[in-house]
Amino acid sequence: MRLAAIRDLLKCDVLVGGDDLDAELDTAAASDAMSAVLASPRPRALMITGLANIQSVRTAQVAFISAIVYVRDTRPNEAAIALAREKKIVLLATKLGMFECCGILYGQGIKGAT
Amino acid sequence: MRPSVAEELLRRTFEVRGQDFDKAGETSAEVTAILKDLGIDPDIILRVGVVTFEAEMNVVMYAHEATVTFILTDEEILIDVTDRGPGIPDIGLAMQTGYSTASDEMREMGFGYGLGLPNIKKNSDAFILESEVGKGTTVHSSIRLDSSG
Numbered sequence: 001m002r003l004a005a006i007r008d009l010l011k012c013d014v015l016v017g018g019d020d021l022d023a024e025l026d027t028a029a030a031s032d033a034m035s036a037v038l039a040s041p042r043p044r045a046l047m048i049t050g051l052a053n054i055q056s057v058r059t060a061q062v063a064f065i066s067a068i069v070y071v072r073d074t075r076p077n078e079a080a081i082a083l084a085r086e087k088k089i090v091l092l093a094t095k096l097g098m099f100e101c102c103g104i105l106y107g108q109g110i111k112g113a114t
Numbered sequence: 115m116r117p118s119v120a121e122e123l124l125r126r127t128f129e130v131r132g133q134d135f136d137k138a139g140e141t142s143a144e145v146t147a148i149l150k151d152l153g154i155d156p157d158i159i160l161r162v163g164v165v166t167f168e169a170e171m172n173v174v175m176y177a178h179e180a181t182v183t184f185i186l187t188d189e190e191i192l193i194d195v196t197d198r199g200p201g202i203p204d205i206g207l208a209m210q211t212g213y214s215t216a217s218d219e220m221r222e223m224g225f226g227y228g229l230g231l232p233n234i235k236k237n238s239d240a241f242i243l244e245s246e247v248g249k250g251t252t253v254h255s256s257i258r259l260d261s262s263g
Binding site: 064079 | 136138142143160164167171223225227230232233
């Protein structure tokens with residue numbers, strides 16, 4: 001699924017990487033615990049999280065994750081945004097909760113990174 | 115696990131400070147960038163990144179400071195993280211998935227869920243954890259260049 005389709009399905013604002021929404025993703029990991037994401041790293045996966053600090057982007061960088069969706073209307077801080085710009089990691093934000101995001105994407109064929 | 119000097123192709127050391135949450139992860143980013151420049155297999159880089167990042171976060175959360183030593187040989191990558199800190203009283207307990215002594219503040223940083231040490235072990239081909247209460251903890255991790263995880 002293209003990132004642009006994920007943006008539309010989850011009604012996301014694009015915070016970083018508006019020109020990089022053509023990337024195709026088929027896997028996602030969802031957690032506020034970064035070690036849970038790192039436990040099953042899948043390159044080019046989507047991360048779904050409510051963790052808004054720089055460690056969310058650091059985790060994405062280490063795990064080769066291409067995009068993050070911030071849920072529950074949380075917004076990454078300035079340091080996280082700056083690092084995402086530098087590392088070309090797409091940042092999206094939605095008012096939906098994590099459960100809803102996971103359900104919508106799973107229903108559209110996105111698989112868990114386990 | 116430590117190779118003779120003759121076998122080493124590259125050695126780097128980094129200092130990590132406790133409680134420095136903003137810089138946590140910079141060492142793993144630097145190490146993985148070096149490996150990428152050298153053309154190392156991305157699967158190996160991913161494992162090195164997870165090991166180094168989790169170890170850094172443990173230092174930032176629990177220790178005063180630490181030295182991270184990164185060694186590349188023609189057979190493996192060695193990551194040694196030696197901290198000055200409180201040490202671990204019960205290593206068996208600390209290795210259990212889900213066991214953690216982290217504070218709520220640490221969990222707000224996205225870590226401290228009892229997954230870090232198991233993640234380090236899982237991504238290592240050889241793993242040794244040594245600790246002395248009141249002095250500190252050392253993590254030794256080896257990742258073979260011909261391994262797929």
